Amino acid sequence: MTALTQHAPVLLIAIPLLGAFGVPLIGKLGRGARNTFVGLIALLTAAFAGLLAASVFGAAGAPSLYVLGGNGFGVPLPSGMSIPIRIILETDGMSAFMALITALITLTGAFFSFSYWKDRSGGTLYYSLLMLLTAGIFGMELTGDMFNFFVFLEVTSIAACGLIGFRVWLKTSQEAGFKVMALYTLSGLFVLLAVGLLYGQYGGLNIAYLASALTGSTIDVVALGLLLAGLALKAGAVPLHMWAPDAYGEAPAPMSAVLVANSQASLYGLFRILFTLFGLTISVAALGWILIVLALLTIFVGVTMALIQNDIKRLIAYGAVSQIGYMLLGVGVGLAVSVAKPDYGFVAMQGGIFHMFNDAACIGLLFLASGVIVRATGTRDLNQMGGLAHSMKWTSVLFLIGAFALAGVPPFNGFASKFLIYEASFKLSPFLAVVAVLSSILLLAVFVKVFQAAFLGARRDGLPAEVPIGMMVPMVALALVVIVFGLFPGFFVDKIVTPAANALWYGRDAYIGLVLGGG
């Protein structure tokens, strides 16, 4: 068991990759064999994510190291070297937290797809891309190396755009695929440029080494700007969010949820770079306020644009964009005060990080439910729906749970994290809290619109039947997560969120010291 736990970080990347390249071969044996294989891979990945989280959170989020190809997996510096040269995976509380999110979303997405994608062709390629995307997201979250971060970023870009444009017979999906791929590539290249700038100055690519060597020169600041803008685009912060509704709206429904996990991984990369790589070598107050401004724009524009959408998936997509803003707000408040480190800064960080998990669970639930609705009615236009609650009782209840949770209605999980964000941002400036609360209320209004338009109304002819059990089980699982995290937030905040926030807020020295020794 300990050996498995020690190898968990690399297995989290290697097993989905095995799945990605194995699926086309297994797929030749038939559909049943393929689905069994994909399910097995998804379960194994989730199990290893659980193992990793158990070991990391068991050690209260202390960082641990995995060196690829070394004489031992914990030896970062070969004899006679002062710079880590091998490929390094470094996991601390934050990485393990993100790995849990990714495992939850990809597992439910894969199992939902078995039923959702049953009567469509091209399933083999679909699962292959899903596995590749999973591997890429895990890679982004676990790597301890800037260049590998870029590589995994591009792996997720390619796999994600393959999935967005997967339905080649749909006009709009091709348009979305081109736009998203072009913007992802452009932002990815700027990230690479920043990596090059850092390498040119310090001669290393390891995050811990770079963090120990950074001086905060003008070139460092330029690199930071490139990284900030590039990753903000991939995370979908306003005004760089225009691709996000296209992407989430046009991808197959379970993949929209995985794309949200992908955006969160980019957000994780941004936080890792701001807190661990740059730390206090730069003006954190200014950076924090840049994040806060982006966050306020994201929250407000996302919600108000969601209000006027008539396409159900595009509407939920704008809702997802606005939730990215809450994470940015929480962590931005934390970053803005991270010199003085007052208590409310840490609370804000907790809120922002906790919201990542909660958002993934309820947005995942909503996208799966929207997939059910679109599949059942054959349209995405809200104006042509109505009365679905007569025949799809369970789906409507699940949708309502997801919508309430996302809008921050107590006692669901969205409220628990938003509560922390409201309280802490109020301490910094009441205006922030006002915008956050107001937008939450607007978001509830948005989902009242969806619920009224799609589920309520008189019984009509040709109402679709309740969804098969294969699609119901993943949705129920996500709804259970939403409710349990809503009813027992204290437990989860103590056990997993606080170590994750600690890793960013206080963990820089430990992160560096683990690789370079001493710190």
Add this chain to the structure above:
Amino acid sequence: MNIGNLPFVVAALLVAFGIYTFLYKRNLIKLVIGVSLVETGVNLFLVALGYRTAGIAPIYTFAPAAKQMVLPTPQALTLTSIVIGLATTALLLSFAVFIHRHYGTLDVRKVKELRG
């Protein structure tokens, strides 16, 4: 100006041309070319980073024979970035093929069904 800085200037120019192409050209294929130009600029920047004056190719057995070797890491980075660029370009061009099939045009200003 030091002649050794010339590659960096060229890299910056390539990136600038690429962004210009991306922003001001209307044909989707030209947009892909713009992305490729940016990528080439970044790759050139990476390779130029690793260059050492009078350095030799970084072959292990030659190590003591020459004083300086060109840094191998940026070359490995460039190679990886070329591989990724190949995949993204192929994907973008396939999307362009399908867009032309569906929309009958490659004009970026007319491919705007998804808006608002």
Add this chain to the structure above:
Amino acid sequence: MNTGMSIIVRTITRLVYGLALVFGFYVIMHGHLTPGGGFQGGAVVASAFALLLVAFGAAGIKGRLNAHLLQTLEEIGALAFLALGFVGIGTAFFYNLLANSGSLFGGPVLPLGSNAGVFDAGGTLPLMNWAVGLKVMTGIAAVVIVMLIGARKEETE
């Protein structure tokens, strides 16, 4: 266009094709000794395939290069690379189990200085080069074939 290009191009292609293949496989085989490796060699081999496609057209190579077979080989190459990573998992992922072991590819590292290099060294590295080379040559060839066929459809529609 389906019948390929002029007789001059075809004749030159027949001459160059073999050379390109040999050079590509050389680059793959010597990846652990000289600059180059799996991707570069694979790209050279794939360029030979692309040359065939351009010179003889999609109809000319019909039945000789099968996109499905190429994709299967690509998966096998990728899986072989991952399997080589798993070989060393007793120590660490990607650990070079064969290096300096005295078995095949486990030859000793040569002393420094100009020499021809020994093919029988490097442990799992040459094997990884082969895996990557297989993946890249088949992958790029498959991409070229699929895009060519797609473009042809476009023309005839």
Add this chain to the structure above:
Amino acid sequence: MNGISSGFGAWNPIAWALLFIGILVVGFVVRSFGKKDYKRGTGQTKVFLSGNEEPEASAALHVRGRHLYWGMVEGLSGYYRRVQALHTGILSDYAAWFVGVLAVVFVILVLVR
């Protein structure tokens, strides 16, 4: 264990849920005081719509998505006109936003450094 505290505020969902259930119980108690001698199928149970006839339930009566929040969208039409104009659907504009944000971030970071 199940509550969270931010140091200046606290949230306990179990206590909230108990309170919620308590309020529901009170509601049912109040409801049980209501009149029980009404007759079904008479005017006593009919929906009162300002004296108008109750329309036949049908799908045509359904308030559809685009009708909801019409007034609010109309009231904010100035804002929506501007914001919707930004989502042009043209890829070059999106990329221009990216370059613009990059420039602003550079200026801020280099100035405050």
